[in-house]
Amino acid sequence: MGTPQDSGLRNQLALWLRPAVYLGHNLVTLAGAVLTTSSAFTLLAFWALLIVQGGAVRPYTGIIFFLILPGFFAAGLILMPLGVFWRRYRLRKAGLLPTVYPKIDLRQPLLRRAAGLVLGLSVVNMVILGTASYRGVAYMDSVQFCGQTCHTVMMPEYTAYQRSPHARVACVDCHIGPGAPWFVRSKLSGVRQVFAVTFHTYDTPIPVPVTNLRPARETCEQCHWPQRFSGDKLVVITHYGDDENNSPTKTVLLLHIGGRTLDQKLVGIHGAHLGLITYIASDRQRQVIPWVSHRNANGSSTLFEAKDNPSKADLLAHGERRVMDCMDCHNRPTHVFYLPAEAVDREMAAGRISPSLPFIHKEGVELLKKNYASRLDAETRLPDELRAYYRKNYFSVYNSQRQQIEQAAAALVYIHNGNVFPAMKVTWGTYPNNLGHMNFPGCFRCHDGNHTAKDSKVIPQDCNTCHTLLAMEEPNPKILQELEGGN
Ligand code: HEC
Ligand code: HEC
Ligand code: HEC
Ligand code: HEC
Ligand code: HEC
Structure with a gap:
């Protein structure tokens, strides 16, 4: 038995439902219902499959199921009331809108069930819509x-x-x-x-x-803590020669990375720049930097200008004043592209290209520098040419070291296809790397000994400013022997 309050509510609902049922009889609403229902079932089936099967989804499957289908689902939800309003509008215009709707009595079990169904479905729809939006956003972030x-x-x-x-x-x-x-x-x-x-x-x-x-403070610094003191870092770089033996040499650097010390002093490479330096570049890629301002400890600032800076007024008027952050040095923290020689050095040092193959460094670099129409072209032609080289010049090596040759060929293809993308016009050196000064201007954009302040102070280029060179391209550096000797 319902209370009087209850029946009041019932009557209210009945009043609402009456026109809805009456006006729901139109194509737009029905189409909406079909669209929503069918995409809901497809979505539910897909999610169930994801739970059972797990794993990644293929890109276009993802677009369809995470973005397009939820779109259909939502469109259907919008179409349904739209159809009702549209029909109502037309009926009213034609003067056909009944003043009294057929009576709906919620005491009738059939209608009660219908109302329950509509309410229940709305809840289900909200849940599906919520899940779909959440998954869609997560997918777009993947x-x-x-x-x-x-x-x-x-x-x-x-x-x-x-x-x-x-x-x-x-x-x-x-x-x-x-x-x-x-x-x-x-x-x-x-x-x-x-x-x-x-x-x-x-x-x-x-x-x-x-x-x-986005500024590095809000991205990189969510994970890295540059103000923490990192001290010095020992870096060993192996190069291989272009001679028959691919003679290896080693360069050993003690990089003064630094940071903020416990007593709050800013030292080394990290300490010297962060938040202290503003610059203006004169080119789009920020490779030419004629104007650099440094904030000193006492709050004053020193302005360093390149001696041969022709367009000074223009630069100051239109140039972007940029406060140096992580990405001005680490502009390739993850999209790291290499030049042929250093890439071959790296693969050789890692043992994926055997130094026992005569002239492999020289030949590898030359093969990499050739033009291949596509990545697929490189995959077939590059190994062919390497095999041909050894068959022609070192037939005994070709016979006895077939496996090393195949391995080297595979490594060369790996290098090529990680750095050259003809379809995007990306090739060797397209993207400069600012960390260093050998292949690109990098640190020497400012530390070139040519950026001078009024008091004739320069941004230092002295070789021990940033690193101590413990060995430079030596076959067998003494410092490494000592370290390995464990004394
Ligand atoms: C979500 C966390 C995260 C973010 C954001 C992030 N990093 Fe890292 N970064 C890492 C982790 C983890 C490593 C260590 C990887 C390893 O040692 O294998 C790393 C390593 C590095 C290294 C050392 C690389 C090397 O060759 O050893 C540098 C440099 C670096 N990150 C710079 C950056 C810069 C610059 C940014 C911003 C553009 C950035 N990181 C953003 C997590 C992050
Ligand atoms: C003035 C240039 C410069 C700036 C600015 C700079 N770094 Fe570095 N950073 C370097 C150099 C150079 C190294 C050493 C590279 C190497 O290991 O070969 C380095 C090394 C690192 C490493 C690796 C440390 C290790 O012990 O291996 C991390 C991580 C790093 N930087 C993060 C950052 C983050 C985060 C920022 C911004 C808050 C930043 N750096 C700003 C030049 C810079
Ligand atoms: C560790 C941080 C980091 C991660 C992770 C990262 N990027 Fe980047 N990305 C950068 C930085 C920094 C630049 C800016 C280079 C510049 O402005 O010189 C960049 C540049 C780009 C560019 C411009 C072209 C270029 O090569 O500089 C594209 C496109 C790009 N990223 C796409 C992606 C995609 C896709 C992913 C994930 C697969 C991704 N990035 C992951 C840091 C990151
Ligand atoms: C935008 C210009 C700019 C770039 C690029 C730049 N620096 Fe600097 N750097 C400066 C300025 C300015 C100073 C401060 C010079 C002074 O006041 O004596 C400085 C100071 C330093 C110092 C401290 C020198 C000392 O005597 O205390 C180190 C170390 C250093 N930089 C390393 C690097 C490294 C490594 C790179 C490249 C990864 C680099 N810098 C790139 C502008 C730059
Ligand atoms: C402004 C800082 C700075 C100054 C000044 C500087 N270097 Fe460097 N140097 C670097 C950085 C950063 C690297 C890169 C380290 C890495 O690759 O991890 C580097 C790398 C090197 C390497 C190894 C490169 C390789 O691939 O083998 C050599 C050699 C070298 N420097 C020599 C010199 C000499 C000689 C001078 C003096 C004319 C000098 N540097 C001055 C910052 C500097």
């Missing part, structure tokens, strides 16, 4: 969505990323970071990019630096 959906466009960055120390860090952790405003910005930018890809209006190669990249 490495797979960023790296693989626009396969060709992102291939250079995605490939290099997978080979880097950050391969387990999600794209969004560096490119978007935490917080709602950047989240919205990134989704808008994502939509723009989907259009650019669809209509092929994107740049090849993708220009750097990335405009509007």
